[in-house]
Amino acid sequence: MILTRPFLAVTLLPGPLRFSSVVLELWGHCGGVGRFEFRRRTAWAASASQNLQVVRMASSHKEVPVAVVGAGVSGCVCASTLAERGIPVTLFDMGRGPGGRMSSRREATDGGKEFLFDHGAQYFSVRFPDVQKLVDRWLAAGLVKEWKGKFGSYDRLKMAFQDETFEDDLPKYVGVPSMNSICKAMSRQPGIRSEFGTTVASVKWKEEGAGGIWHLRSKTGEDLGAFRAVVVADKGLASDRFTATTGLPPPLEKAGVPTLYEKMANIKSVSVFVVMVAFAEPLTSVPFDRFTIERSNCLSGAVRLSNKPGRKVHDRSECWVLHSTVYYANDIIKKEGLAKPSSAALDDIANTLFKEFQEIVPAAPTPLFIKAHRWGSAFPMQAAAPEEHCLVESSRKMIACGDYCVGPRIECAILSGLAAARNMQQILDSGSSKI
Secondary structure (H helix, E strand, C coil), X not given: CCCCCCEEEEEEECCCCCEEEEEEEEECCXXXXXXXXXXXXXXCCCCCCCCCCEEEECCCCCCCCEEEECXXXXXXXXXXXXXXXXXCEEEXXXXXXXXXXXXXXXXXXXCCCXXXXXXXXXXXXXXXXXXXXXXXXXXXXXXXXXXXXXXXXEECCCCEEEECCCCCCCCCEEECCCCCHHHHHHHCCCCEEEEECCCEEEEEEEEECCEEXXXXXXXXXXXXXXXXXXXXXXXXXXXXXXXXXXXXXXHHHHXXXXXXXXXXXXXXXXXXXXXXXXXXXXXXXXXXXXXXXXXXXXXXXEEXXXXXXXXXXXXXXXXXXXXXXXXXHHHHHHHHCCCCCCHHHHHHHHHHHHHHHHXXXXXXXXXXXXXXXXXXXXXXXXXXXXXXXXXXXXXXXXXXCCHHHCCCCHHHHHHHHHHHHHHHHHHXXXXXXXX
């Protein structure tokens, strides 16, 4: 890992005619910022060049940070790669932490007993050599392990479990001790400053000096800072779902990148619901750790989380995640809309999917814990950049990445994040990136 070298950024803030505020920002190996502000009496004229908001003195890339919006695996891979190459990054995500579809959730019963659920992607495999190189590093660092679980299927018509045959013998990888451990580690790297619980709602480009700079604001109007480039790793910034959940227009709609916005907005995704379930004892009657379900209208599969490597098991309890079919999820969304589901609606969904599970596993007892969650854009239906692996708007120093650029798999999101970092470095190294 290449540690980001400290650099000093000097910000000249406009003030009264004969005063100016000077802010010194020291970016260190921890990725944090030390701010030192003092006021100095000055007599310089308020010319355009003297009122530039950012004047940089950097050791490698002589610019302000790059913003990465979206801390799923694609955004985290991009941010991590840029930081390792000496480019400071600020990573934003509306969630409480990183992970995206590789998120994990800690839930508790009324009695205070806690459970950890991988409620998104359960594992991933790798076909691309560039992705395998990165995964090999994660393996060496102990962030991932191979999951040699028992995989199968259940036929609702035959009412029987059966072995599942895979088209390949690729290893199945899981994050350790949870799926989001990979993104957590990347988001904490030197050179990355993470801002979670922050919804980026405004992305505006301003011409400054010989180039331009991006200004970001949150949905509450808070100034999130100025950035020399932006990586959009959250497709929601160009989606109607953003409006449905926030009441605001998609941030990229008026960002001055019409081609990139249109390509992102045209990507259609399918939704799914998952149900997190915890039992007091293992379900010994189920012969598999993960099984798909054939000929069911509402349930597509189930995963036993407790048998994944590196998982902590409390007493004899066992955690499962049930996955809905796309058909069932679409039917619910047609009735309920794209807005965040109510608690009552999620309770109904949890009960429906668990009832189906009990018909497959009659020995399943009343759970200690049960809760449903909706993944609104779980799987893209087409690829926006199958050859390039990311969308690039070089004139505005903006790149979009995510699984929707390549395919609906975790490794596709990783590949897109690597491509975004590579293209961003090329843009920043070019003469057109100078301010």
